[in-house]
Amino acid sequence: MNRFDILFLIVIAYGVWKGWTRGSGKSVLGAVIGFVKYVLLLSVIVNALCRFGLINEKAQQNSILYQPIKATLGIVIDLAMDFWEKSNSETDEQRNP
Numbered sequence: 001m002n003r004f005d006i007l008f009l010i011v012i013a014y015g016v017w018k019g020w021t022r023g024s025g026k027s028v029l030g031a032v033i034g035f036v037k038y039v040l041l042l043s044v045i046v047n048a049l050c051r052f053g054l055i056n057e058k059a060q061q062n063s064i065l066y067q068p069i070k071a072t073l074g075i076v077i078d079l080a081m082d083f084w085e086k087s088n089s090e091t092d093e094q095r096n097p
Contacts, residue, residue: 004055004063012038043072 012035019034020026046069049055060066 001064002059002062004059005065008042008063008065008069011042014038015041039069039072040076042069043076046070047073 015034015038016031017034019030019032019037020028022030022034046055046066050060050070055066
């Protein structure tokens, strides 16, 4: 495990803890939402750092969590685009019967 993996785990654990303790009591749903939110935030940051060349190849290859976290943003964007296209096609069908 290298420093990126440790940093990723700390940030994700913070997000889970923050989601768990927020609101009117301890909530598993809050922990799940905190996990998803912080993984997505990490994905945005990692993709930006990679785009500007601030993370070297050796660090990318030695990290266990680098590729899954980096790929998260692409998966979310694909899901959002599919949802958008589906909702637009249903709206077009309703307008033009």
